[in-house]
Amino acid sequence: MGTAKKSHSQSTSHAGAMAAAASTAGAHPTKTTTESAAHPTTRLTGSEILWATLEGEGVDVVFGYPGGAILPAYDALRKFPIRHVLVRHEQGAAHMADGYARASGKVGVCVATSGPGATNLVTGIATAMLDSVPIVCITGQVSSKVLGTDAFQEVDITGITLPVTKHNYVVTRAEDVAQTIREAFLVAKSGRPGPVLVDITKDAQQASAEFDFAAAVPKPHRPHPMLKTESAAILQAAELIRNAKKPVILAGHGMIESGAEAEVRTLAERMRIPVASTLLGLGGFPASHPLSLGMMGMHGEAWVNHAIQQSDLLIACGMRFDDRVTGSLATYAPNAKKIHIEVDPAEINKNVKADVALIGDLKEALEALLPHLAPRESESAWVNEIEASKGECAVRDIRNLPDNGHLYAAHVMHDLWKATQGKAIVVTDVGQHQMWEAQYYKHDEPRSLITSGGLGTMGFALPAAIGAKIACPDKEVWVVAGDGGFQMTAAELATAAQEELDLNIAVINNGYLGMVRQWQEFFYEKNYQSTPLLSPDFVKLAEAHGIRGTAVAKRSEVLPAVQEAQKHKGPFLINFMVEKEDSVYPMIPAGSALHEMIRRPENPLVETASDS
Ligand SMILES: Cc1cc2nc3c(=O)[nH]c(=O)nc-3n(C[C@H](O)[C@H](O)[C@H](O)COP(=O)(O)OP(=O)(O)OC[C@H]3O[C@@H](n4cnc5c(N)ncnc54)[C@H](O)[C@@H]3O)c2cc1C
Numbered sequence: 140m141g142t143a144k145k146s147h148s149q150s151t152s153h154a155g156a157m158a159a160a161a162s163t164a165g166a167h168p169t170k171t172t173t174e175s176a177a178h179p180t181t182r183l184t185g186s187e188i189l190w191a192t193l194e195g196e197g198v199d200v201v202f203g204y205p206g207g208a209i210l211p212a213y214d215a216l217r218k219f220p221i222r223h224v225l226v227r228h229e230q231g232a233a234h235m236a237d238g239y240a241r242a243s244g245k246v247g248v249c250v251a252t253s254g255p256g257a258t259n260l261v262t263g264i265a266t267a268m269l270d271s272v273p274i275v276c277i278t279g280q281v282s283s284k285v286l287g288t289d290a291f292q293e294v295d296i297t298g299i300t301l302p303v304t305k306h307n308y309v310v311t312r313a314e315d316v317a318q319t320i321r322e323a324f325l326v327a328k329s330g331r332p333g334p335v336l337v338d339i340t341k342d343a344q345q346a347s348a349e350f351d352f353a354a355a356v357p358k359p360h361r362p363h364p365m366l367k368t369e370s371a372a373i374l375q376a377a378e379l380i381r382n383a384k385k386p387v388i389l390a391g392h393g394m395i396e397s398g399a400e401a402e403v404r405t406l407a408e409r410m411r412i413p414v415a416s417t418l419l420g421l422g423g424f425p426a427s428h429p430l431s432l433g434m435m436g437m438h439g440e441a442w443v444n445h446a447i448q449q450s451d452l453l454i455a456c457g458m459r460f461d462d463r464v465t466g467s468l469a470t471y472a473p474n475a476k477k478i479h480i481e482v483d484p485a486e487i488n489k490n491v492k493a494d495v496a497l498i499g500d501l502k503e504a505l506e507a508l509l510p511h512l513a514p515r516e517s518e519s520a521w522v523n524e525i526e527a528s529k530g531e532c533a534v535r536d537i538r539n540l541p542d543n544g545h546l547y548a549a550h551v552m553h554d555l556w557k558a559t560q561g562k563a564i565v566v567t568d569v570g571q572h573q574m575w576e577a578q579y580y581k582h583d584e585p586r587s588l589i590t591s592g593g594l595g596t597m598g599f600a601l602p603a604a605i606g607a608k609i610a611c612p613d614k615e616v617w618v619v620a621g622d623g624g625f626q627m628t629a630a631e632l633a634t635a636a637q638e639e640l641d642l643n644i645a646v647i648n649n650g651y652l653g654m655v656r657q658w659q660e661f662f663y664e665k666n667y668q669s670t671p672l673l674s675p676d677f678v679k680l681a682e683a684h685g686i687r688g689t690a691v692a693k694r695s696e697v698l699p700a701v702q703e704a705q706k707h708k709g710p711f712l713i714n715f716m717v718e719k720e721d722s723v724y725p726m727i728p729a730g731s732a733l734h735e736m737i738r739r740p741e742n743p744l745v746e747t748a749s750d751s
């Protein structure tokens with residue numbers, strides 16, 4: 140039923156076509172029934188095989204919600220050393236698996252029952268798909284005998300998720316569980332990562348089969364495209380880089396997924412090339428590095444977008460030229476040659492034509508490329524030119540601006556950055572606060588900003604942060620959410636409380652669906668249709684969950700509140716009552732050229748001075 144999807148080019152065969160059954164069996168703690176000299180043979184139920192295989196894949200936590208069609212699996216869970224985090228809505232389970240995966244670099248796992256449980260996962264799956272995050276979603280399905288009869292809580296979840304999974308499977312036999320789960324993990328994490336769904340019928344969970352983890356090893360599918368140091372493309376790329384006068388590295392999420400941060404840094408430092416980051420690439424190249432330009436694109440700083448527009452060579456490292464990044468394609472970086480280093484061939488020439496394409500894992504590609512590049516000796520006039528253009532805009536640096544009695548979200552982000560020394564994992568929701576976080580929290584570490592970029596899913600932050608905190612219990616984790624998005628998944632406060640997570644939550648409360656209000660202000664004559672937002676008292680809402688909270692309306696109160704949250708053991712919520720009609724600047728109107736930015740007004744409401 141599943142096929143390779145869209146531009147995610149990794150593909151697998153369907154579970155039904157797989158060779159039947161693991162013939163020999165590996166050891167299992169509970170049910171060894173027969174033994175041969177070579178292999179201990181273990182007969183388990185499909186449910187037990189599910190957990191045993193997950194355990195074999197290194198899974199120690201899953202995020203889920205039970206129901207009839209997945210009940211045999213839940214019944215068997217007690218026999219396995221796997222933590223189950225009970226969510227309050229299955230969307231939360233998918234986001235938690237996603238946050239877990241982004242924070243740890245491992246595959247996140249979520250579990251749901253058939254029908255409504257499975258459909259509730261869909262937004263979370265699509266979120267992971269659009270941002271290439273490896274998660275495995277297990278759903279219960281009605282018994283194979285009644286499949287297709289509109290049985291109770293039957294939906295065709297593989298059909299529904301076909302366009303938003305990298306691959307999906309229906310498993311109707313206990314014999315196929317182990318190999319399918321193992322294949323799902325391989326597909327989720329290999330090549331371009333993404334979500335994989337495995338739908339297991341109730342009878343497959345209940346039936347028994349031989350289990351042998353080692354024998355159920357999936358075959359690698361398409362071989363990874365190989366990059367050779369002497370290949371024409373590598374030599375061409377090296378030549379372009381050597382000759383470029385105004386090069387810019389575009390560092391994307393693929394750099395972090397590849398673990399190629401050190402290689403990108405070597406390239407930048409050796410050749411004195413400034414680095415612009417996508418939203419999802421932030422942290423991969425340290426914000427504090429002198430060659431770091433910051434975020435490019437719709438809400439990127441003016442100097443970043445100008446540098447891209449003026450450059451003569453763009454070196455795209457694991458980024459996909461999203462429309463939020465390029466603005467109008469017709470006018471995008473008109474003088475620049477483009478080197479596109481990308482693991483998914485479907486991304487090459489999709490949006491921006493590449494002069495040289497290096498198809499493969501970024502780290503491997505750079506390892507092949509770097510030996511061809513001798514260090515640049517002289518000072519880079521180009522870097523100095525960009526540095527000079529930064530000066531005009533440096534007023535965005537709000538550190539030294541006096542407190543004028545208003546509380547702006549930018550203050551909150553800056554003070555949060557200061558209080559956490561930039562070392563926290565920040566998980567944002569979607570909207571204005573997300574962009575202010577990207578602008579004002581300086582990320583120096585990869586995987587320290589977790590945010591929904593491609594789908595832009597409101598409601599992502601709280602559950603994804605729960606997943607991140609469980610992945611990295613020793614890290615300080617902050618949710619940064621708007622008053623709108625926070626309400627979409629606020630039910631997961633109960634999950635944070637039940638799991639006793641030391642999680643900090645900053646609600647940036649501007650009384651509006653702020654990003655939409657901003658568009659209405661700029662493009663719809665301030666017709667604030669359906670964007671003013673009445674919210675519950677978030678502190679009381681937290682307290683109703685047994686969670687401590689406090690409200691902040693003045694800048695002087697920001698740091699003390701953040702520090703109180705840091706000291707408190709357990710979840711803590713701060714309701715930041717910020718300026719209501721503040722806007723994110725600069726902004727490139729959708730479809731405009733990258734340099735056609737809406738700049739801050741002359742007499743800005745915000746704390747920044749003009750930066751013409
Ligand atoms: C309100 C809002 C505003 C936004 N504004 C901006 C903005 O101003 N600027 C901005 O940048 N973004 C913005 N975004 C985010 C934007 O929509 C995209 O999500 C983002 O630009 C994508 O970044 P990316 O291409 O680095 O990551 P992804 O979309 O995750 O793409 C990663 C790429 O890397 C490739 N890859 C993966 N693994 C490897 C590997 N091992 N080796 C090589 N390649 C690999 C993948 O195949 C993929 O093509 C905004 C989003 C929202 C919701």
Ligand SMILES: Cc1ncc(C[n+]2csc(CCOP(=O)(O)OP(=O)(O)O)c2C)c(N)n1
Nearest residue numbers: 570571572595597621622623624652653654
């Ligand atoms: C699930 C979902 N519905 C609608 C949108 C469209 N949308 C994007 S930003 C935004 C407003 C977000 O408001 P809020 O959470 O208060 O954050 P703010 O922009 O005010 O910081 C909306 C409605 C979305 N991204 N996701």
Ligand SMILES: [Mg+2]
Nearest residue numbers: 621622651653
């Ligand atoms: Mg808001």
